[in-house]
Amino acid sequence: MQEQKDRLAGMLPEWLPPGAAIVTLLAIVSSALLAVGASRPTPNEKAMWTFARPHYLMYEPRVEAWNKAAAKDGRALFDLRLLSLPAMERRMMASFLGDVPCADVLEVERRGVSRTFGGPVESVGFYDLTETLKKEGLLEEINAPSFSPWTTRGHIFGLPHDVHPVMLGYRADIVEAAGIDVSTIETWEDFARVLGPLMDTTGDGKPDRFLLNMWETNQDHLELLLLQAGGGFFDEHERPTLDSEINVHVLATITTWLGGPKRIAADAPNFSAVGNKLKADGYVLASFFPDWMGDIWKHEIPSLSGKMKLMPMPAWEKGGKRTSVWGGTMLGIPKTAVQKPGDFDKLWAFCKELYISDQFMRDLYREGGIVTPVKKYWSDPIFDEPNAFFSGQPAGRLYINLAPLVPNRNSSPYNTFAMYRTVDALVKLAEEARRAHEAGEKNAYDLPRLKARAKAFLGEAQKQVEDVLKRNVFLAEVGGAS
């Protein structure tokens, strides 16, 4: 043993002990392995990241076709990569905050984009597209509300992917079997009155099913109802408006849907097996249906094909808005991808080919049920094709009819925070009413009483949002921080 040790020591310089030599060797070998493994060459010059598998599958052949053509005429070639939404958003934020490159083109969802708007407008990580969109006439060509989530302080940072109008999807098999004509429904009040008799199927005076898939904890449903009513979390100057009269009215009314004598709503969670079962069983008769939802139901609850129909959302008052908006996606170019003259043009050409072409419009509708925001395509006969899932209705046309009426979405980086605080207010209100009702208080669900309490809870929420905004010294310029 000693002999072996001496022999090893003899091979090494005097200043390097055998132990240190082994550690150094291991460090060199492992570093080399890591370096080789990490430097997988990117076959193409540019990279695009997306977060949704259906989008990825839809874009794959289009990117391939682009690359084939681009290889001939010297345009940039692209690699398409699919990342999970949180992973992509974190890499994007790390890139923007650390000023290091990520992909050259990013397809991002609304909430991820608004997070990039927290600093001074010049430090937003996306390339400002405002002038380009103006110059190319795309501001007029694309449905105006589709720009709202990608706009901050007058600058537009994304090319819109969609409109996402919301309708109500209802169980036509049950409703029509009862001889009910939904065209007589204009307001939420009508909705409860006309469909109300369908809730008690056994005749024991207790509801066995509910009219609407809605619960106080569902932030998306709450936001779309607030937007439909003309409310929301921020005004056009990004000042918080949580305790506005419209929001107070909506929260109080929703509370009457969630409990008490006028209860019409129940919780059948979206994107879950539990919720799908409840929907398939007819536990809830109607759900909010943005244009992208139909494709999800078609795959997740195929048993409902031919049993569903779409109708415009009931309005908050006669003559009111019959739609809202849920979600949103854009294509953006990170500033780090534009290093030298000509970079932007190469990337922009790819973005337009992907989002603005007539082929994309068809793929988007055929494969995802999503209507394009490019208005010139709205007259295409593809949108008049009958949709088997919706009992033969021309779903595309129904959504397009509502597309120009879609409300603007806010792009404040504090939108999610404000939404959670508004949900907190609704949860408190609903639970307080439920407790009072169970304690035998007759006026627990009286609207004036609920409104007074909603005002108080929303006032607390407003204060919390204002406090958070005050901390952000960069947004003082937009009036958010006073």
Place this chain on the structure above:
Amino acid sequence: MSAAHSSAGSGFRSRLAPWLFLSPFLVCFALFTLYPLVQSVVLSMQTTFGPGATKFVGLSNFRGLMGDPLFWTALRNTCIYTLGSLFIQLPLALGLALVLETPGLRGRSWIRLLLFSPSMVGVVFAAMMFALIFEKQTGLANQTLNAMLKPVGVDWSLDFGWLQQHVMSALIVASLWMFVGFNMTFFSAALQNVRKDLIEASVVDGAGPIRRFFTVTVPAIRPVAGFVVLMSVIGSFQLFELPFIMFNNTAGPDNRAMTIVLYLFQNGFETGDLGYASAIGWALALILLVCAGVQRLTSRGEEASA
């Protein structure tokens, strides 16, 4: 000259060698622990949005924290969960360990494996499982209670909102399932090391099982119990994945599942306020330091009295 040179060389080698061996760790520690630690102190006194947008705000993030109702909600929830861990989970773990150490118990290894196995399951998996168990209408908890109580005339509502009105109970139940067996193994090991001669002597002196437990067993397992308590407190204060997954990436209805780390995450990675998130991180570190200090003082007092 040559001998002097050789001796100097060997002295240099013996001084250098430890540093050479330590250097990989020291470099990594400095780069990935020390630097971020110092940087997070700096960050906690800034409002920042990337390197190009940073403003020094002094202690205003910490002042904001003191008046932030959500931080206090998070702290209150975390404390309730910690107390649940200490006063339900640990006694249960100790009780199970005592049962397992009963002489003559058959199938001891299998029972130990059975009780320990939930801790081998990932927290994310457990959280998803309990989210399904506590669902309204279709959840196992409500369905079971409904079926069991019906024969005795109780109509258990399938709409009972475990994940709405009983958030902390749901979280504590889930954590009991996951960690009771894990803590039991520590107590089990400690119980195996209790000196048999002391137990026999106490039996000879006429001590009953309860007296034996408090006068012989408890003092003997105290160092291990102290360690388990400290680890549970630290683990409980770092609670994040369980509520995050169980409540679908939110803090639950009316922030009932908001914990300090979840609030830190929301501020740092959802709102993008890294300065405020750093301040929350340092507040959490301070709380844990106080807990560790208290534990240390208590155990030192016990050692002195022993």
